[in-house]
Amino acid sequence: MIRIWAFLLGAVMLFSAEGGIAQDAGEGEATKVFGFAERLFEDGDYYRAITEYKRFIFLFPESEYTEKSFYRIGESYFRAKKWKEAIESFDLFVKKFPRSLLRDEALYHQGIAEKNLKNYSEALSIFQSLAARSGGDLRDRAIVQNALVLVETADYRGAITKLSLIPAESSLSESARSFSEGLVRVESLPQKSPETAGVLAALIPGSGHLYTERPRDALVAFLLNGAFIWAAIELFDHEDYVLGGIVTFVELGWYTGNIYSAVSSAHKYNEKTREDYIDGLKKKSGFNYSFNRNSGFILYSLRY
Numbered sequence: 633m634i635r636i637w638a639f640l641l642g643a644v645m646l647f648s649a650e651g652g653i654a655q656d657a658g659e660g661e662a663t664k665v666f667g668f669a670e671r672l673f674e675d676g677d678y679y680r681a682i683t684e685y686k687r688f689i690f691l692f693p694e695s696e697y698t699e700k701s702f703y704r705i706g707e708s709y710f711r712a713k714k715w716k717e718a719i720e721s722f723d724l725f726v727k728k729f730p731r732s733l734l735r736d737e738a739l740y741h742q743g744i745a746e747k748n749l750k751n752y753s754e755a756l757s758i759f760q761s762l763a764a765r766s767g768g769d770l771r772d773r774a775i776v777q778n779a780l781v782l783v784e785t786a787d788y789r790g791a792i793t794k795l796s797l798i799p800a801e802s803s804l805s806e807s808a809r810s811f812s813e814g815l816v817r818v819e820s821l822p823q824k825s826p827e828t829a830g831v832l833a834a835l836i837p838g839s840g841h842l843y844t845e846r847p848r849d850a851l852v853a854f855l856l857n858g859a860f861i862w863a864a865i866e867l868f869d870h871e872d873y874v875l876g877g878i879v880t881f882v883e884l885g886w887y888t889g890n891i892y893s894a895v896s897s898a899h900k901y902n903e904k905t906r907e908d909y910i911d912g913l914k915k916k917s918g919f920n921y922s923f924n925r926n927s928g929f930i931l932y933s934l935r936y
């Protein structure tokens with residue numbers, strides 16, 4: 633009887649030891665797979681990292697690293713500037729881990745991706761929600777992003793109002809003040825009148841383009857229209873009314889196109905002037921974005 637009990641006890645101990653060894657081996661393998669994915673991510677090899685994170689999730693769905701793997705997939709797409717895929721991945725992460733400590737960061741990145749796709753209403757909804765329920769650094773960054781979306785939609789006064797919500801003790805306070813002061817001057821930037829450009833182009837083909845500071849287009853428009861007008865006059869002088877009519881008809885197309893192009897050039901001039909000014913303002917105030925592998929996306933010394 634003693635031998636039987638000793639045998640059973642030994643079997644139980646052996647089984648327990650093998651289970652522990654197997655468990656340790658499984659945890660060790662999980663750590664290796666996740667570690668490899670992290671290395672790829674840190675090296676900026678985002679597409680291979682995504683594959684490894686997905687493989688990890690498939691092999692170890694209950695691991696302590698599974699939540700982080702889902703988040704990293706979205707972050708990898710984000711850093712690779714695959715905005716649509718990043719949105720889908722972060723949305724899945726938020727739904728799967730609604731109480732995660734990384735939830736708000738996932739939403740923040742999702743909002744930026746929406747902004748980059750020009751889905752401004754979705755981006756505003758996310759940033760407004762984050763600013764309302766978050767605090768500290770994340771709240772301030774959400775307010776800044778909200779303001780930048782308003783700038784994209786030319787709502788400069790709205791952007792200034794949002795930036796005024798940045799508290800004085802925030803590390804973004806000085807940048808918010810500088811950016812706001814610059815936005816006040818946007819409406820006083822030099823502009824070209826589309827109406828004036830159109831009238832000038834109608835009077836003398838090419839002069840509308842010259843007014844909008846596009847001398848090469850002005851020269852082309854002047855020479856092209858001038859050549860067709862001269863050709864039409866010559867043909868009518870030689871009583872070649874059929875061919876003269878055809879040339880006149882074609883010239884009317886070039887003439888009308890010259891006017892339309894001049895008006896469009898004025899709009900483009902104004903748009904580029906605003907874009908260049910705002911880009912310079914972002915750099916001056918510190919609201920420009922840069923990226924490096926060690927720190928990720930940077931917004932004025934804060935993580936993007």
